[in-house]
Amino acid sequence: MSVRVVARVRPLLKSERELDVILRTGSSTQVMPGKCDKSSEEKGALAALRDRDTLVRIPNPKNESEEYSFQFNAVYDAEASQQELFDAEVAPTVKHLFNGFDVTLFAYGVTGTGKTHTMRGGKSLADRGAIPRLLSSIYRRSRKMEKDSDGETSVNVSLSYYEIYNDKVFDLFEPPEKRTLAGLPLRDNGGKTVVVGLTERPCHSLKEFESLYDQANTNRSTSATKLNAHSSRSHAILCVRVAVSTGDKTRISTASAIDLAGSEDNRRTDNDKERMVESASINKSLFVLAQCVEAISKKHSRIPYRESKMTRILSLGQNNGLTVMILNLAPVRSYHLDTISSLNFANRTKKIEVREVENEPMFKGPPRPAARPSMTTLRQPLRPLTASVNVNLTAAAKDKDTTKTLEKPTKAFHVYSDKSHPRITVQFKKPDAPKRTSLSSDISRLSTKPTRLTQPAHQPQNHYDDISAAKIEEMVEKKVEEILAVRAVSEQSRQTQVRELNKQVQRRLELLEQRIEGTEDARAEGLSYLLMAKQHQARGEDSFALRMYQLALPYFPNNEKLSKKIATLKERMQGKSRQDADTTGTITLPGAKRDLGSMLSIKKQPAKTNLKRLAEDSDADYEEQQEEEALEQFSDEDLQEIARSRRKKRTRTKTPIDDDVDVNEQPPSPRTVHLLSIINSRDISQIKLLKGVGAKKAEAIVDCLCEMDQHTANPDDEARVHISSLAELSKLKGVGLKSVQSMRNGVLV
Numbered sequence: 204m205s206v207r208v209v210a211r212v213r214p215l216l217k218s219e220r221e222l223d224v225i226l227r228t229g230s231s232t233q234v235m236p237g238k239c240d241k242s243s244e245e246k247g248a249l250a251a252l253r254d255r256d257t258l259v260r261i262p263n264p265k266n267e268s269e270e271y272s273f274q275f276n277a278v279y280d281a282e283a284s285q286q287e288l289f290d291a292e293v294a295p296t297v298k299h300l301f302n303g304f305d306v307t308l309f310a311y312g313v314t315g316t317g318k319t320h321t322m323r324g325g326k327s328l329a330d331r332g333a334i335p336r337l338l339s340s341i342y343r344r345s346r347k348m349e350k351d352s353d354g355e356t357s358v359n360v361s362l363s364y365y366e367i368y369n370d371k372v373f374d375l376f377e378p379p380e381k382r383t384l385a386g387l388p389l390r391d392n393g394g395k396t397v398v399v400g401l402t403e404r405p406c407h408s409l410k411e412f413e414s415l416y417d418q419a420n421t422n423r424s425t426s427a428t429k430l431n432a433h434s435s436r437s438h439a440i441l442c443v444r445v446a447v448s449t450g451d452k453t454r455i456s457t458a459s460a461i462d463l464a465g466s467e468d469n470r471r472t473d474n475d476k477e478r479m480v481e482s483a484s485i486n487k488s489l490f491v492l493a494q495c496v497e498a499i500s501k502k503h504s505r506i507p508y509r510e511s512k513m514t515r516i517l518s519l520g521q522n523n524g525l526t527v528m529i530l531n532l533a534p535v536r537s538y539h540l541d542t543i544s545s546l547n548f549a550n551r552t553k554k555i556e557v558r559e560v561e562n563e564p565m566f567k568g569p570p571r572p573a574a575r576p577s578m579t580t581l582r583q584p585l586r587p588l589t590a591s592v593n594v595n596l597t598a599a600a601k602d603k604d605t606t607k608t609l610e611k612p613t614k615a616f617h618v619y620s621d622k623s624h625p626r627i628t629v630q631f632k633k634p635d636a637p638k639r640t641s642l643s644s645d646i647s648r649l650s651t652k653p654t655r656l657t658q659p660a661h662q663p664q665n666h667y668d669d670i671s672a673a674k675i676e677e678m679v680e681k682k683v684e685e686i687l688a689v690r691a692v693s694e695q696s697r698q699t700q701v702r703e704l705n706k707q708v709q710r711r712l713e714l715l716e717q718r719i720e721g722t723e724d725a726r727a728e729g730l731s732y733l734l735m736a737k738q739h740q741a742r743g744e745d746s747f748a749l750r751m752y753q754l755a756l757p758y759f760p761n762n763e764k765l766s767k768k769i770a771t772l773k774e775r776m777q778g779k780s781r782q783d784a785d786t787t788g789t790i791t792l793p794g795a796k797r798d799l800g801s802m803l804s805i806k807k808q809p810a811k812t813n814l815k816r817l818a819e820d821s822d823a824d825y826e827e828q829q830e831e832e833a834l835e836q837f838s839d840e841d842l843q844e845i846a847r848s849r850r851k852k853r854t855r856t857k858t859p860i861d862d863d864v865d866v867n868e869q870p871p872s873p874r875t876v877h878l879l880s881i882i883n884s885r886d887i888s889q890i891k892l893l894k895g896v897g898a899k900k901a902e903a904i905v906d907c908l909c910e911m912d913q914h915t916a917n918p919d920d921e922a923r924v925h926i927s928s929l930a931e932l933s934k935l936k937g938v939g940l941k942s943v944q945s946m947r948n949g950v951l952v
């Protein structure tokens with residue numbers, strides 16, 4: 204017997220529009236799956252039509268004027284109720300379950316197409332899904348059996364319920380805290396795959412079932428995705444073990460109800476990292492499922508059951524019993540390609556033949572000889588249906604002669620386009636097709652091939668015969684899904700790498716910026732000193748000029764011109780003081796030297812580090828040359844321009860710390876040096892321009908300084924009192940800390 208495959212098209216959701224409906228069901232009349240008010244007469248007509256509905260029609264995504272038709276054992280449209288579906292598809296299997304047949308019931312479909320609704324359903328009586336209805340039916344039948352046998356027959360029902368999440372098996376009857384990372388292991392036991400350590404709960408009534416089932420479902424991995432607010436992220440498998448005992452004979456059969464996680468296209472889901480990993484695992488297991496189905500239908504000797512846990516446990520087609528697959532479909536355009544992919548999968552599933560073998564009764568007491576020839580108890584190999592139709596379950600159950608089934612002439616399913624395709628016989632006949640090199644070349648090669656329908660009847664059969672447009676679509680889909688799954692995983696690791704790389708690059712950039720900024724700052728600072736030196740020199744204030752040149756020196760350590768300038772200036776000053784001594788008959792007091800020394804001691808040491816590093820650089824020569832040029836080429840205007848730009852920068856980066864002047868700053872900043880040089884110049888016209896100092900205050904400062912000068916031994920220019928720090932300045936008469944701060948802040952360097 205083949206797997207019975209039925210399609211169920213869900214109604215439109217609130218967010219979907221009637222306009223976007225692309226699926227049609229029914230063979231002759233167009234039945235749109237959207238919800239609409241119909242008269243009871245129309246409803247009756249529709250119900251009658253549904254009885255005959257076996258087709259799902261969908262436009263060709265590449266050419267909407269064409270339509271693909273897929274035939275199923277039955278098709279349920281949006282109007283079909285839960286009760287209707289159960290009565291027609293699930294209820295008939297219960298009888299077989301009690302007769303010793305295993306029953307497998309599963310829902311397949313893209314995420315958000317109604318699998319959970321179909322299997323589990325809602326809370327209201329009318330909305331209950333196939334699983335609670337199945338259990339209700341099992342208990343009803345058990346009670347009837349027990350009653351009819353006057354207590355001779357007893358039925359025991361027990362449940363196990365587990366999920367396969369990220370290809371790991373977890374017991375849903377156990378709270379998530381009890382889960383181990385690796386999940387439960389699988390073992391092969393007498394040809395069947397069993398989950399080791401799975402809890403089995405005896406369950407005596409429907410009420411008990413409902414509480415167990417509801418509790419277990421809270422342990423299931425679900426989460427919100429863009430396509431479904433309560434998306435199942437795992438395959439959930441409920442196993443109902445029914446043991447019917449009469450006397451010393453017990454027959455055990457199992458009904459397995461599987462709510463598969465939905466396949467999904469991550470381009471549509473906007474899934475985050477975790478969802479992507481789940482999605483990759485879901486897609487992989489469904490992909491393996493599809494591959495198994497295909498391998499069986501193509502009579503391949505190797506069926507890749509073991510490649511995912513889900514296919515290994517499900518062992519589709521390997522089970523002895525009845526299998527019903529409900530293909531859930533969404534009617535709207537946004538699911539177009541997904542729907543075609545699901546329809547193709549379902550069609551392949553129909554080719555799987557499931558041998559319907561009754562489970563052997565078990566006897567209490569000593570072992571008895573086998574009731575049947577041993578061959579029948581072995582697992583039957585899967586065989587694709589090459590020439591059979593999907594058979595009525597009841598009829599097939601009666602008829603165990605499989606050879607009769609095999610003789611049936613019609614194909615198990617049909618996929619055909621209602622319009623014929625153009626013939627491209629030249630390409631089709633090409634004997635030396637290029638070797639496949641890549642997916643794209645593969646696709647382009649395939650897409651030029653005609654479908655089987657376009658071939659003339661007399662043409663000899665070859666391996667291209669099976670390639671129809673739908674098949675190509677399906678191959679492309681499959682490849683794309685495969686690539687997407689691999690990409691989803693590799694993309695994550697690539698993004699992590701890129702992020703790490705970006706961080707490193709950013710760090711390097713910041714270091715470089717700091718280095719360049721540091722270098723530029725030091726250079727600009729040096730140039731400021733040069734500017735001030737030139738200004739002092741122009742005013743004939745050689746001693747101040749000398750100090751400024753000396754302050755500039757650490758910034759241009761290898762600059763010979765600057766060293767020469769300093770030496771010349773020193774000589775000139777010494778010559779001048781010698782001259783003065785000659786003319787006045789006095790000797791120069793060491794005050795100048797002292798002052799010079801104190802000023803030199805405030806050289807900016809940190810800059811040396813920068814300069815040292817610069818000197819060590821491979822392009823140190825270039826730097827040196829630049830400094831030379833700075834001295835040679837910078838006119839006063841240039842230097843002023845540099846100072847201006849520096850001022851701007853300072854103003855931009857001015858912080859509250861600038862206002863909070865450290866009167867004991869070590870070494871003094873250029874601003875402080877400049878302020879002190881103005882004060883020491885005793886030039887009222889300049890001092891009065893300082894911030895917060897008017898003409899009166901300037902006069903007072905100069906008076907104070909002159910008074911102090913008079914107390915020195917030799918009040919000549921070089922030996923006058925010299926204010927060398929802000930602290931000293933703040934102690935002058937009429938000058939407090941506040942006015943020092945204000946003066947300093949107003950100084951522009």
Ligand SMILES: Nc1ncnc2c1ncn2[C@@H]1O[C@H](COP(=O)(O)OP(=O)(O)OP(=O)(O)O)[C@@H](O)[C@H]1O
Pocket residue numbers: 212213214216281312313314315316317318319320321431433434435436463464465466531
């Ligand atoms: N036949 C139906 N009648 C009414 N509502 C339906 C039907 N089928 C599905 N729905 C609604 O569609 C939405 C998605 O359904 P559901 O959660 O069952 O999808 P799913 O295929 O299980 O998705 P996933 O694979 O992400 O878990 C739900 O809001 C559900 O109530």
